[in-house]
Amino acid sequence: MSALRFVLNGEGREERAPPSTTVLDWLRLSARLTGTKEGCAEGDCGACTIVIRRPGENQFSAVNSCLLLLPQLDGCEVMTVEGLSGPDGPLHPVQQALVDTDGTQCGFCTPGFAMAMFAFRDGGEPAEAALIHEALAGNLCRCTGYRAIVDACRKLPAAPAQPAAAGGAGSVSADGPSLGAHACGGQAFHAPATLAELMELRAAHPDAVLLAGGTDLGLRVSKQQEAFARVISTQAVSELATVRAGADALHIGGGATYTQALPLIDAKFPAFGALIRRIGSRQIRNLGTLAGNLATASPIGDTLPCLMALDAEVLLRARGGARVLKVEDFITGYRKTALAPDEIIAEIRLPYLPAGRDFAAYKVSKRFDQDISTVVAAFVLRREGEMVGELKAAFGGMAARPARAAALERALAGKPWTPAAHAGIDALLAEDFSPLSDHRGGATYRLRAAAGLVRRFQLETTLTGAPLRVEAL
């Protein structure tokens, strides 16, 4: 059991700490780097934002340090607000921009914004309003109304071609990550590097907690102070990190983050890509995985209706073999799946749509960015002339698990794909679903919104030139 190795603000560190320690707590309490703030400890406010560069990656990603367990830093380059400007150097351009635009008021959220802006600049994106909003969606400011901060983003000079990051003396690549296992204080953390090792560990420790991105798991540590006896992380397993466009399907590895999966999903399923951009924030998407969303099996898991409508399959692996399930069969109930204790999600397969299919995905939430869904819908339509050949309509937020709307699908098959045929869809959806009323939306509203989304899909697929993309709902 070796120490964790990472580079923090340009200095190599070797650390031993109980694995169920959040990076935020470690930074603030052990490293005494208190520039990184805790505003909510649940990944919503972004005051704890830091940037990390994982082994093999060439740019920094913003993450919520409150959700990240310390061993997840193994092998990474890490930068906090304290590392932005050199010890005697001038302010970093993101800091200077915030000073120049008066982008601080109380200043509590500022370090998190500075780090989100650092990642934005490091990614080399153009300073357009939509991208700035996307980059800042994971950071709350209650003082400024954001204008001065958005202005600061607009004024950022481009990053140099070689990221002027920590780099230098303490670079991780020389030592590499500690690999394998880390144990401290009666807690063990395994980060196997190969699938074979992962399967061995999974078989040996069926009661261990599996960690992919940790955005749900991290919450249990951060908020409930849970301490896991044993965690097996899929993060370092190279076979699981791949995202590949195969001959007839997109193959998304079980360890691939949303951010890693996005470019190919954007290319093959633009509407799905647009929906993924509305999951949490960049900080969340840089950690969270599609497989994790699937394994959590929440009734409002944002990606699940898309996976269902697209007939996605999930490849489950155990030491003894593998099996493939349809996503619909994988999810068995409210937060329940068919995943056996010795299995892992190795891959999600998204078969390409045959030509002529219409596909759309919609998310209804109170806020465009960084919000929990009230209703999510995904539709795939095969038309026969003016008629519906087949409609696949999957919804989240309408029942204990995401599900297809069987009665709706049956009733519309063979009917004209016109507004007139939609007269009865409210009743059909009420037959399919009896949604809950909660503070995110009442049953009536959910049914009304779901029907509205069917109508919107009809309009968008029949009006020429209408965008088939998720919009601000």
Added chain:
Amino acid sequence: MQEKVKDAPSSQFKWVGTRAVRPDGVDKVTGRARFGADLAMPGQLVGKVLRSPHPHARIRAIDVSAAANLPGVKAVVTRDDFKDQPSEFIPAGEMMINYRDVVRNVMAREKALYEGHPIAAVAATSTSIAKQALKLIKVDYEVLPHVIDVVDAMQPGAPLLHEDMITAGVEPAPKTPSNVAKRVEFGHGDVAAGFAQAEIIVERAFTTKPVHQGYIEPHACVASVSEDGQADVWVTTQGHWIVRAHCARLLGWDVGKVRVTAAEIGGGFGGKTVVYLEPLALALSKKARRPVKMVMTREEVFRASGPTSGAHVHVKIGARKDGRIVAGEAELKYQAGAFAGSPVQPGAMCAFAPYDLENVKVVGYDVVTNRPKVAAYRAPGGPISEFAVESVIDEIARKLGMDPIALRLKNAAKQGTRAAYGPKFGPIGFVETLEAAKAHAHWRTPLQKNQGRGVASGFWFNIGGETSVSLQLNEDGTLSLTAGTPDIGGLRASLCMMAAEELGVDLDRIRVQIGDTGQLGYNFLTGGSRATFSSGMATVEAAREVIKEACKRAAKLWELPEDAVEYMSGGVRPAGANAGKHAPMTLSDIAGIAGKTGGPIAGYARINAHGAAPSFATHIADVEIDPETGKATVVRYTAIQDAGRAIHPSYVEGQYQGGVAQGIGWALNEEYIYGPDGRLQNPGFLDYRVPVASDLPMIDTVIVEVPNPRHPYGVRGVGETPIVPPMAAIANALADATGVRFTDLPMSPPKVLAALDEARAAGTAKM
């Protein structure tokens, strides 16, 4: 677009009115600024609070023995550690507090009155031990029926929170107790006679939900009590003298034994004007004989620190066809949370304040319910009553076919107008904000499909109060400025600028800090938009004292009478008949000889700042509605407000924009949601939705400057007024777009869609 109207008067100054770099900017972007939770003391313990899971329960017994015996637990406190306090109201910000209630709010006594009410607190060597200890505390509750809604709480037979609560302000006093703590009434004229002259009367009922200030920094403090009773507290607060006063009182200690240092504050908006953790941390530290650090979780912030009131408001306004308002009447029911003291009084005073009315009457009720005790929130009380009044005024304008700005101009309060709450206004800038709105390009830009435009105005009093500032002239001629009002929105920059202006020195010659309670005389808190006004006034006075002393020292050196020396452009020189007799000396020269001419030079102002003047605003909002989902998006927003004089225009604009952002959240999304069990369902940023960057337009601002003649630089407080108009401006824009009048906040998509459906069925919808 950022604009400043009447820029000219400021240009007479070198610093005032410029956009100088703020002194705290660099520390904030580097992470060096130290906030409430950033201090660690050697040997410090972690303090945690056990909170009631019940909204209303009698506490029969508390057994802490198992917790106290857990290894690592160093102290446990409960109600038994705090002496009961007599009923006595004292001012805190714009609100009044009662120590009998404060002692019960920091630690429940007879009853738990809301979910989250503290029952006990422990100090332990680690967070996990502290949390384990909380689980070992046995509390015997007798669960009682609860009441959450303000109207329900006023019904006969409603569960009583305080069995001895007799409504104040009612003659003769009621014989039976109720949840109505107080009735207030303001107004003048004869409303019945006024309504008799009306040619149009609009009457509406409105409801608003409690919303939280939503500061990103949770409450946090570190307390240390030595064996001889010297106590130190490091805390995130808007007023450390208030913290000192409350803690000393609740613990029965001498005020002078308690020293409180204000950390950098991560937002407050009124919510950090009361004590929650500090008395507990001190009591724990005294028992444990070690420093104790306490930090609230976000969930605790939502469940147990003050939001503002939810309310029910009824407004009736009558006007003639020419738009002249002949009578206005309002009834306000504000929920106070578990203890008396909602902001219904300022709400009632604000309701009709922007208007010159002959007949006006406002009645308000302060009502207790089983929710956390409300705390001040930016213009406490004003946004609620003014939302209702400004909505009805808009409706009258629409019904009369009148431009809503013209209608407001016709009724606007001016210098000499007798306000509905009593006094006559001095010079005020309300008309100027309306004229600026009318002239603004925003007001004339055509709207797109599914969009509507609304306008609304707002008012806030602003206050002054007790203030101490010291200004030391250092031996090299630099200056150290110490103020006692925590800097929550750019205060330090503004104070430096006023001092530099007075002294004629460069800004970087002055370093400013917020002093602790041992370093200055009493300072009332940062609230009521008073800090730049009051500490600015005191800074000017302190600077003038330094100038006077500098002249005196030069006079001594030159052997001239004091009045033969004048101060100009950062130095002294002989004046009048003696002009030119000696070479002028700079302030640095004077500083260098201070020791030889009488000792250190410093100015120390101890004032009760009078002459605070109200600030008026007029806002324009463009809102786009999605007709299918009911989602409203603010696509353009312009905030126009009288600042008196903007010392640092960027921070004034920051206040305008920040207030608007909070107002947009209040209008469209934010609310406390309770289940039938009386428990809060959304105690986190996940489901309590404050706006993110993409929820807001780039908020435009216009600074109007009608100087306050009673401040040396014309300052009016600006921080609070900006949150007043947005709710009505947005509701009025929604009415413009949809034809539907929205009276229930927040105007969230489900509500908007339901109202649209109803209006479509009735044939009254515009979309």
